[in-house]
Amino acid sequence: MVQGRLQRESNPTPGTGYPGFLPQHETNTAGEFQTTGHRNPLPVANYVQNSSGVWIPKQVNDDGSANVQVTGSLIDKPLTRRVSTSGTATNIIIDQKIGVKGVFISLIVHGVTGTFSSGQGISLRVLTNAGTEYIGQNGRLRLTDDSFTKINSAGQQIAVFYPDLSIDPTDFYANGGYIDHKVYPFFLGGVLRVSTGITGTFGSGEGIDYEVVIQYLY
Structure with a gap:
């Protein structure tokens, strides 16, 4: 130039x-x-x-x-939609999600095929630990380990964790189908384990069509 x-x-x-x-x-x-x-x-x-x-x-x-600003989706699907004859589990490290105070967990059952006796079907289980178990250490405090009653029809099971939360049971409603809910009014801890349990008799091509959706609450 x-x-x-x-x-x-x-x-x-x-x-x-x-x-x-x-x-x-x-x-x-x-x-x-x-x-x-x-x-x-x-x-x-x-x-x-x-x-x-x-x-x-x-x-x-x-x-x-x-x-x-810490970015990230408010909605997560740790167990994506599937048709299954056996349960599964996943761990979520809450400590890595800065600012999260609680979660809204929903097991959504879209449909079922198979043969079920009384007490059989699918259920949501939620477990929370405080401590360092997830990095290979021994120190931990189990805050909750709770399972819902199994269902064998379309519906939802909802677990809500949030400190000092008080919800009127009538605030939960199902847009068609069965709904069950539990509220845990305390903090989550470091690790959230979400799992499903499935029992029943299934033939070829049968199973439970479901997904688990989590909404993080800030």
Whole structure:
């Protein structure tokens, strides 16, 4: 680049006279100009480029520090929808979900096929531990280990954990189908274990169509 001179087109349209000036800005060196474009946008203060390449204002707090927010979905499906003849379990490390105060756990049974005796079907089990069991240590405190009564028809079983929570049982209602609920008015602890238990007699292609959905409460 030529210092002290604005940059012009290198391949101007024939017959238009003098080459036009390129879009450009002065660099930190006085009299030195640099072409401005998509690969070299104008220098701006407090702007950031998003994943689509668009420059947007950077959000800051009142003291000028960056406004940082922990991101993550409020809804999780630790046990995705499936047709199964046996139960399964999953562990959720609550300590890694900053700001979570409670959870709304829902076992949703969409349908069942099979033969069931009294007391057979599917049930939700919730277990919470406080301590360091999940990183291979021995220190822990079991806060709760509770199972619902098995059901063998479409419906829901709901477990709610939240400190000092009080809910009127009539606030729970089913939009068709059976519903059962339990409220645990205390903190979760470090580890939440969600599992399902299934009993019954199943032929080929039969099973229980269900999923477990969790909503995190902040």
